[in-house]
Each structure stands twice: as structure tokens, then as C-alpha cells.
Amino acid sequence: MAGKSVQVGPEQYFDGAMAILANDGTSGLKIAPLCRALGVTSGSFYHHFGSWAGFVVALLEHWETEQTARIVALAAATADPGERVTVLKELAATVPHEAEAAIRVWAALDPDVGRAQARVDDERRAAVERVVSGIVDDPEVARRLAVLGLAVLVGFQQTCVPPVVDVLGGLLDDFEAIVRAHAR
Structure with a gap:
């Protein structure tokens, strides 16, 4: 293929970066x-991002949009409050767990990445709380359950390497059962 020019856009760079993060961690990126x-x-x-810093900002924005805002919107689009819990659970299984574990390591080393990670965690916790509030009357219980739900996801990503989706599925089933046990 000598002489052939390969055309890639930002999306391919982001996908490639997430694959490297998943396989090699932050040291490989x-x-x-x-x-x-x-x-x-x-x-x-450099044509697409101008600099490494520009790439990092764009990658983190993409990750936040694709792996948080998109998931939140898909769950919110479900009309039935009980079904929203199931949809959110199913969507949580689709995030790039190995790459996200690497992003958490990176967040501990880079304040900008740390702020992005904190935003993602806050957005996810708030989204879980909104979903849980649809079936749990007590706002304090809904808040605690949202923290628990996020802790399940983060804990899985940090302790199950490589990630075993069946293990996460079981954990999320348990979380769903706890939420439903607190239903009105």
C-alpha cells in the first residue's frame, strides 16, 4: 500500500486512543x-488537534459525550420509570471498561483528566439518581442508591481485570433488585 494516503477523522483517533488505553494503559497512549x-x-x-493538549481535551470531551451524555439520553428516552432502570443497567454494560479504568489512573496523574473524570462521575451519579427517583420516593434513598450504582460500576472497572461482562451483569442485576426493593 505504499503511496496510498490514509484518511482518518477525529473519531478514528478517539477509537484508537481508547483501544490503546484499554490494552496498554496511559503509558502506551x-x-x-x-x-x-x-x-x-x-x-x-497535528492537523486534527494542533497539539497533544488539544487532542487530550477533544478525547475527553468525546468520551464524556459518548459514554455519559449518550447513555443518559437513551435511558431518559424510556417512558416507563421501572424500564429506565433496566435500560440504564444494560447500557452500563456497554461502556469501554478497560479504557475507563486506564482513564481513572490517568486522572490521578493529570489534573485536567481528573476534572473530566469528576464531571463524568457527577453526571453519571446524577443520571442514576434521576432514574432511581422515578421509582423510589425518598430522595435520600435515591441519592444513596445512585452512589451505590456508580460505586458498583467503578469498583468493577478497578477490580475485574480483564472485565468479565457476566460478573458486571450479575452486579447490576443485584443493584436493580436493591432499587426495586425500595420502590414505592
Whole structure:
């Protein structure tokens, strides 16, 4: 394929970065390996992002939008409050768990990544609380259950390496049962 120019957009860079994070962690996420994985030059990278810092900002915004805002919107689109719990549970199984575990490590090392991680956690906790509040009357119980739900996801990502989706499914089934036990 010598002489053929490969065209990739920001989305492919983000997907490539998440794959590197999942496989190699933060230490593997660098411009050269990312470009090599995509079959592009570093010039392409700089054309899209201007700098490493620009890439990091764009990657984190993409992650926040795709793995939080999109999931929240899909769950909220379900009319039945009880069904929203099931939908949210099913969507939680689809996030890139290994990459997110690496992002948490990165967040401990980089304040900008840490702020993005905190925003994602806050958005997810608030979304779970809204979903749980649809079937649990007591706002304090709904708040605690939302914290528990987020703790289940984060704890799974940090302790189940490599992630076993069946284990997460069981944990989320348990969480759903606890939520339903507190239903009106």
C-alpha cells in the first residue's frame, strides 16, 4: 500500500486512543503509537488537534459525550420509570471498561483528566439518581442508591481485570433488585 494516503477523522483517533488505553494503559497512549495504529503520520494528528493538549481535551470531551451524555439520553428516552432502570443497567454494560479504568489512573496523574473524570462521575451519579427517583420516593434513598450504582460500576472497572461482562451483569442485576426493593 505504499503511496496510498490514509484518511482518518477525529473519531478514528478517539477509537484508537481508547483501544490503546484499554490494552496498554496511559503509558502506551502517545502520538507515535496512535498514528502507527491508524496508519497515519504525525502530521495528520497535528492537523486534527494542533497539539497533544488539544487532542487530550477533544478525547475527553468525546468520551464524556459518548459514554455519559449518550447513555443518559437513551435511558431518559424510556417512558416507563421501572424500564429506565433496566435500560440504564444494560447500557452500563456497554461502556469501554478497560479504557475507563486506564482513564481513572490517568486522572490521578493529570489534573485536567481528573476534572473530566469528576464531571463524568457527577453526571453519571446524577443520571442514576434521576432514574432511581422515578421509582423510589425518598430522595435520600435515591441519592444513596445512585452512589451505590456508580460505586458498583467503578469498583468493577478497578477490580475485574480483564472485565468479565457476566460478573458486571450479575452486579447490576443485584443493584436493580436493591432499587426495586425500595420502590414505592
